[in-house]
Amino acid sequence: MAVDKPPQSPPSSGASRPAATPKQAPSGASQPAAAQKPAVKLGAPAPATGATRPGIPLRGQNPQRPQQVPSSRVTLSKGRTKVGVSFKSQDKIEEERKEVEQKLVQVPIEERVFEIPGMKEVAESPLFTDFHEKIAPKIKLAETSWTILEAFSNIDVTAEKVSQAIKGNPYYEYLFQKVIEGMAKREEMPSIEGSIVLLGMQNFRNLIIALQASRSVMGTHAEWDKDGKLKIAPNDVLKYAVKTEEILINSKSEYSDTAYAAGLLFDVLGMIAGVVCQDKKRAAAFLDTVYAHGLRSAQIALEMAKLLPDFGFKKYVFSACLIHDIGKICLAILNPDYITFYEDAKKKEWPRPVRQFAELEKFGVDHSVIGNQVCYLFKIFRPLEKVVLFHHSPHLLKSRNANLFQIACIVDLATNIANNFKKIEKLDDPILSTWKGLELRDFRIEFKILADAVARVQI
Numbered sequence: 001m002a003v004d005k006p007p008q009s010p011p012s013s014g015a016s017r018p019a020a021t022p023k024q025a026p027s028g029a030s031q032p033a034a035a036q037k038p039a040v041k042l043g044a045p046a047p048a049t050g051a052t053r054p055g056i057p058l059r060g061q062n063p064q065r066p067q068q069v070p071s072s073r074v075t076l077s078k079g080r081t082k083v084g085v086s087f088k089s090q091d092k093i094e095e096e097r098k099e100v101e102q103k104l105v106q107v108p109i110e111e112r113v114f115e116i117p118g119m120k121e122v123a124e125s126p127l128f129t130d131f132h133e134k135i136a137p138k139i140k141l142a143e144t145s146w147t148i149l150e151a152f153s154n155i156d157v158t159a160e161k162v163s164q165a166i167k168g169n170p171y172y173e174y175l176f177q178k179v180i181e182g183m184a185k186r187e188e189m190p191s192i193e194g195s196i197v198l199l200g201m202q203n204f205r206n207l208i209i210a211l212q213a214s215r216s217v218m219g220t221h222a223e224w225d226k227d228g229k230l231k232i233a234p235n236d237v238l239k240y241a242v243k244t245e246e247i248l249i250n251s252k253s254e255y256s257d258t259a260y261a262a263g264l265l266f267d268v269l270g271m272i273a274g275v276v277c278q279d280k281k282r283a284a285a286f287l288d289t290v291y292a293h294g295l296r297s298a299q300i301a302l303e304m305a306k307l308l309p310d311f312g313f314k315k316y317v318f319s320a321c322l323i324h325d326i327g328k329i330c331l332a333i334l335n336p337d338y339i340t341f342y343e344d345a346k347k348k349e350w351p352r353p354v355r356q357f358a359e360l361e362k363f364g365v366d367h368s369v370i371g372n373q374v375c376y377l378f379k380i381f382r383p384l385e386k387v388v389l390f391h392h393s394p395h396l397l398k399s400r401n402a403n404l405f406q407i408a409c410i411v412d413l414a415t416n417i418a419n420n421f422k423k424i425e426k427l428d429d430p431i432l433s434t435w436k437g438l439e440l441r442d443f444r445i446e447f448k449i450l451a452d453a454v455a456r457v458q459i
């Protein structure tokens with residue numbers, strides 16, 4: 001696949017970096033202030049004035065009034081060559097910084113991302129198109145499943161609320177009643193609400209979701225044995241969903257239902273792999289690897305979030321970590337070379353930026369972009385769209401939304417820890433700063449919290 005090379009020089013427009021290039025001072029002739037300054041020979045010590053160290057007041061100066069020193073210009077001359085060095089007052093710098101931040105907030109983050117060299121090709125990538133043709137229609141969460149997952153994610157879930165999902169949907173109403181009929185011979189059929197209670201709320205949820213997922217992914221309908229019992233066992237269809245929910249119930253988390261939905265995404269992609277992939281075994285093994293990495297990160301993030309009292313996105317932190325690399329599974333389903341690429345990059349221990357660059361070059365699309373699309377389609381995770389999109393670059397969300405920035409940072413941090421896991425003995429352990437990479441420089445978290453969170457993780 002031909003992919004355009006990224007330009008050698010940064011884009012000139014730069015909605016993404018409107019003021020990254022500082023304003024160049026015009027020549028000394030047009031600067032009256034500069035003309036008044038004495039020329040200084042190269043190599044000579046700089047004059048000891050406040051102008052040479054903007055923003056740092058000298059002893060005796062009022063630190064409240066650094067702006068009294070205007071923008072200055074010192075001209076260094078050597079023979080006929082003149083070198084201009086300009087300094088700006090601290091206030092001017094601050095004013096420009098605010099201006100840049102303001103502009104950044106005004107430009108939607110998506111546009112800024114597509115300004116990054118190479119990202120424009122994403123929209124035209126054949127894999128991106130393939131994703132929308134082959135995976136998107138199957139992953140799109142159907143209304144019935146959506147209503148059920150929504151009802152379960154609220155604390156006050158009742159049989160009455162859950163029943164709304166199939167009332168008025170004759171297809172599922174009929175299937176459900178048939179399952180209840182198969183359970184026991186009754187003189188009179190109970191109401192839908194009564195049947196849900198009889199089957200158990202979670203069993204009802206699993207039944208309808210398994211039926212709907214099988215129908216939308218594989219186009220199959222429920223089959224019954226000679227005793228009138230359903231041939232498929234919903235828990236066998238929903239292995240990842242059920243397993244994930246159990247993990248959260250065991251760790252006494254109140255958000256096990258959201259985690260169930262995250263696990264469901266793996267089940268759905270597993271089914272899609274079964275339909276689309278030639279080497280189904282290899283695809284299934286890769287899916288399991290991505291799940292294991294997500295789960296490990298999620299368990300670390302869960303402990304971290306418990307130690308951050310002001311964290312505002314607790315409901316989603318586990319799920320966000322679990323699904324952050326879901327785009328990798330989609331890419332592997334569409335192109336098995338992705339698995340080879342992934343294994344190779346791991347063996348060669350490529351640093352993450354190199355891996356990301358190579359991924360974009362080779363496949364024309366980044367797994368976080370595909371993951372973002374998955375969250376949009378599987379609409380219970382729409383609140384996580386941006387978190388998944390920026391899970392390797394959370395700093396891009398800093399000026400957009402404080403909560404999103406925080407959760408994206410935690411996802412990034414937790415995955416860094418998961419990839420390089422170690423229990424910490426002392427707070428000066430150098431591994432702590434490798435976990436908190438450059439992309440997390442604006443995220444404030446004490447190393448003690450990281451060490452304590454890691455100590456609590458049972459992996």
Ligand SMILES: [Fe+2]
Nearest residue numbers: 324325391392
């Ligand atoms: Fe990733």
Ligand SMILES: [Fe+2]
Nearest residue numbers: 293324325415
């Ligand atoms: Fe990851």
